[in-house]
Amino acid sequence: MKLAQTTAQNSFKYSWLLGRIFPFIKPVLGRVILGFLVAIPVGALDGVVAFALKPYMDYVVGQKDLVFELFHRAFTISASTLALAIPFAVIFFAVFQGVLRYLNSYLTDWTSQKITNAVKISLFKKLIYMDTSFFDENSSGVIITRYLSDPDTASAGIVNNLKTIVTSLFGALSLIAVMLYSSWRLAAIGVLVLCVAFLPVALIRKRIKSTSNKNMVIGGNITTNFNETYSGNRVMRAYCLENRQDKIFEDQIWKSFNNNMSLVKRAGWMSPIMYLIASCGIAIVLWYGTSLITSGKMTAGSFASFVTSLLLLYKPIKTLGNTLTSLQTIFVAMGRVFELFDIEPTITDKPNAKTLNGLNSSIEFKNLDFEYVPNHPVLKNINLKVNKNETLAIVGNSGGGKSTLVNLLPRFYDVTNGAILIDGTDIRDYSMKSLRENMAMVFQDNFLFSGTIRENILMGNPDATEEELNKALEYAHLQEMIEEMPDGLDTYLGEKGMTLSGGQRQRVAIARAMIKNTPIVILDEATSALDNKSEAVVQKALDNLIMNKTVFVIAHRLSTIKNADRIAVINEGELTELGTHDELMSIPHGQYKALYEMQFKNQEDAVVV
Ligand SMILES: Nc1ncnc2c1ncn2[C@@H]1O[C@H](COP(=O)(O)OP(=O)(O)O)[C@@H](O)[C@H]1O
Numbered sequence: 001m002k003l004a005q006t007t008a009q010n011s012f013k014y015s016w017l018l019g020r021i022f023p024f025i026k027p028v029l030g031r032v033i034l035g036f037l038v039a040i041p042v043g044a045l046d047g048v049v050a051f052a053l054k055p056y057m058d059y060v061v062g063q064k065d066l067v068f069e070l071f072h073r074a075f076t077i078s079a080s081t082l083a084l085a086i087p088f089a090v091i092f093f094a095v096f097q098g099v100l101r102y103l104n105s106y107l108t109d110w111t112s113q114k115i116t117n118a119v120k121i122s123l124f125k126k127l128i129y130m131d132t133s134f135f136d137e138n139s140s141g142v143i144i145t146r147y148l149s150d151p152d153t154a155s156a157g158i159v160n161n162l163k164t165i166v167t168s169l170f171g172a173l174s175l176i177a178v179m180l181y182s183s184w185r186l187a188a189i190g191v192l193v194l195c196v197a198f199l200p201v202a203l204i205r206k207r208i209k210s211t212s213n214k215n216m217v218i219g220g221n222i223t224t225n226f227n228e229t230y231s232g233n234r235v236m237r238a239y240c241l242e243n244r245q246d247k248i249f250e251d252q253i254w255k256s257f258n259n260n261m262s263l264v265k266r267a268g269w270m271s272p273i274m275y276l277i278a279s280c281g282i283a284i285v286l287w288y289g290t291s292l293i294t295s296g297k298m299t300a301g302s303f304a305s306f307v308t309s310l311l312l313l314y315k316p317i318k319t320l321g322n323t324l325t326s327l328q329t330i331f332v333a334m335g336r337v338f339e340l341f342d343i344e345p346t347i348t349d350k351p352n353a354k355t356l357n358g359l360n361s362s363i364e365f366k367n368l369d370f371e372y373v374p375n376h377p378v379l380k381n382i383n384l385k386v387n388k389n390e391t392l393a394i395v396g397n398s399g400g401g402k403s404t405l406v407n408l409l410p411r412f413y414d415v416t417n418g419a420i421l422i423d424g425t426d427i428r429d430y431s432m433k434s435l436r437e438n439m440a441m442v443f444q445d446n447f448l449f450s451g452t453i454r455e456n457i458l459m460g461n462p463d464a465t466e467e468e469l470n471k472a473l474e475y476a477h478l479q480e481m482i483e484e485m486p487d488g489l490d491t492y493l494g495e496k497g498m499t500l501s502g503g504q505r506q507r508v509a510i511a512r513a514m515i516k517n518t519p520i521v522i523l524d525e526a527t528s529a530l531d532n533k534s535e536a537v538v539q540k541a542l543d544n545l546i547m548n549k550t551v552f553v554i555a556h557r558l559s560t561i562k563n564a565d566r567i568a569v570i571n572e573g574e575l576t577e578l579g580t581h582d583e584l585m586s587i588p589h590g591q592y593k594a595l596y597e598m599q600f601k602n603q604e605d606a607v608v609v
C-alpha cells in the first residue's frame with residue numbers, strides 16, 4: 001500500500017464521509033449541537049440591525065408615532081422614544097451577540113480538538129500494528145503527513161467550517177427574511193441572483209481535490225527531506241551533499257507553490273465572478289426599487305432596510321462561498337484519513353491463535369519460499385530443522401537472504417510458500433505476541449528509544465530485578481562505559497541513542513536481549529560494530545546469552561561460527577550447505593571452505609596470533 005499514490009477517491013461522497021467521522025463526533029455531540037445552536041442567533045442577529053432601519057427611517061426620520069396593537073390593546077410609542085430606543089437596542093444586541101460569539105468559538109475549539117485527538121489516537125493505534133512492509137514502502141515524511149497533518153485538516157476543520165456555514169447560513173436567512181418582509185418582489189430577485197452566484201463553486205471541486213492530493217505528496221517529500229537531513233547529517237556533510245539536500249527542498253517548495261498557484265489561477269476568478277453577479281443583482285434591485293417607491297408600493301424605510309440587508313448579505317454569502325471551497329479541501333483530507341483507517345495489516349493473529357509457551361523440540365523451515373516483491377524470489381525452497389538448544393550459524397554472500405530468513409521467524413513478513421513450524425505448529429497459528437515474547441533479537445544497527453539507558457535495557461523485561469539488570473550489564477560488558485557516563489544508568493540518550501557509539505549501542509541492545517531471557521535468540525551481525533577487544537569480551541557474554549537457548553546467529557567472525565553446532569550456507573537465496581564446521585570443511589571445493597579460506601582464515605590468524 002503506497003500512501004503517496006492514493007487519490008482520496010471517496011472525497012466527493014459527503015454523506016459517507018460524515019457517516020465515517022460521526023463516531024468521533026458522537027462523544028462530544030452535545031457540545032457540538034450546543035455550539036451550532038449558539039451559532040444560529042450569532043448569524044441571525046445580523047438581520048436585527050437591518051431590520052431596525054425600517055422603523056428608524058419610517059418613524060424617527062419620518063417623525064411619525066408607532067402605533068401597534070397587542071392583546072387587543074393599542075400601544076403608542078412616540079418618535080422621540082424610538083429615536084433613543086433603537087440605537088440602544090442596536091448596542092444591546094451587539095453585546096448579546098458578542099457573548100454568544102465567545103461561547104461559540106470556545107465550544108467550537110473545544111469540540112474540534114477533542115475530535116482531532118480521537119482521530120489521531122485511533123490512527124496511531126492502526127499505525128503501530130501496521131505490517132513491516134508498510135514501513136518499507138512508505139517514506140517517513142508521507143507517513144507523518146498522512147497520520148498527523150491530514151487528521152488535523154480533516155477533523156479540526158470540519159466542526160469549524162460547519163459552524164461557519166451555520167452562522168453564515170442563518171445570517172443570510174435572517175437578512176433574506178428582512179428582505180422578504182420589506183418587499184417580496186425585490187427579495188425574489190435577490191435570492192435568484194444569489195443562486196446563480198454560487199454555481200461556480202461546484203465547478204472547481206475536482207481541481208481542489210487534485211491540488212490537495214499533490215500537496216500531500218509534496219508535504220511528505222519535504223518532511224522526508226527534513227528527516228534525512230537530520231538522520232543522514234554526517235553523510236551529508238562528509239560527502240558535501242548540502243547542495244543536493246537544499247535543491248531537493250527548494251524544488252519541493254516551488255512545486256508546492258506552482259501547484260497552489262495553478263489552483264488559484266483557476267479558482268481565483270470565482271470570487272470576482274460572484275461579486276459581478278451580485279452587483280448585477282444590486283443594480284436590478286436599485287432600479288426596480290426606485291420604481292416601486294415612486295409608484296407608492298413600498299416605503300422609503302422598507303427600501304432602506306432592504307438595501308442594507310442586501311449589502312449586509314454580501315459578507316455571509318462570501319463567507320459561505322469561501323467555506324464551501326475550504327470544505328472541499330477538508331473533505332479531500334477526510335477522504336485520505338478514512339482510506340488509512342481501511343488499510344488492514346495482512347500479518348495478523350488467527351481468530352483462535354494458540355499461545356507459544358517456550359520451545360519444546362524444534363524449529364523447522366519447510367519448503368520455504370519468500371519474495372518481497374512478487375516474482376522476485378529472495379529465498380528459494382529452504383528446508384532446515386533446528387533442534388531445541390542448538391546454535392545454527394548462517395553464512396553466505398551479502399544480499400543472499402540471511403537477514404530475510406531470520407526476519408521471518410518473528411513474522412515481520414509472512415512466508416510466500418511453505419511454512420515455518422515451531423514444535424510442529426505453523427507459526428501463523430500462534431499469537432504474534434506469544435511468538436515474539438519467546439524471541440530476543442539483536443541486529444547490526446540497533447535502535448534505541450529516546451530515554452535513559454536503564455529504560456532502554458528494561459524494555460527487554462520491565463519486571464527484571466536489579467540483580468538481573470546488573471548481570472545483564474556485566475555480561476554485555478557495559479559496566480565500565482556506564483560508570484563513565486554523567487548520570488550512569490540514568491543517562492539520557494537522545495533520539496536513536498545517537499550519543500553512543502555503534503559498538504556501545506550494540507552492547508545496550510545485547511543487554512536488552514539478555515534481560516528478556518527467551519528460549520529463542522536471533523543475532524543478526526550483532527557484534528559487527530565491536531572492536532576486537534570488546535568483541536572478545538562480548539563474545540563471552542554472548543556465550544552466556546545463548547547457553548541453553550535455540551540460537552540463530554548471522555556473523556562473520558570465525559569464533560562465533562566455529563562454535564556453532566551447525567552451519568548453514570545461504571547463497572543467492574538457496575540453502576547450499578549444512579553441517580558442522582568439520583563436515584563443511586571436508587567438502588571438496590565447498591562454498592563454506594572457500595569462504596573460510598578467503599575470509600575467516602585471516603581472522604583466525606589475527607585472533608590467534
Ligand atoms: N524490505 C525489503 N524489501 C525488498 N527487498 C528487500 C528488503 N530487504 C531486503 N531485500 C532484498 O532481499 C535480498 C536479501 O537481503 P538480506 O536478507 O538483507 O541479505 P543478507 O542479510 O544475506 O545480506 C537482497 O537482494 C535485498 O535487496
Ligand SMILES: [Mg+2]
Pocket residue numbers: 402403404
Ligand atoms: Mg543481513
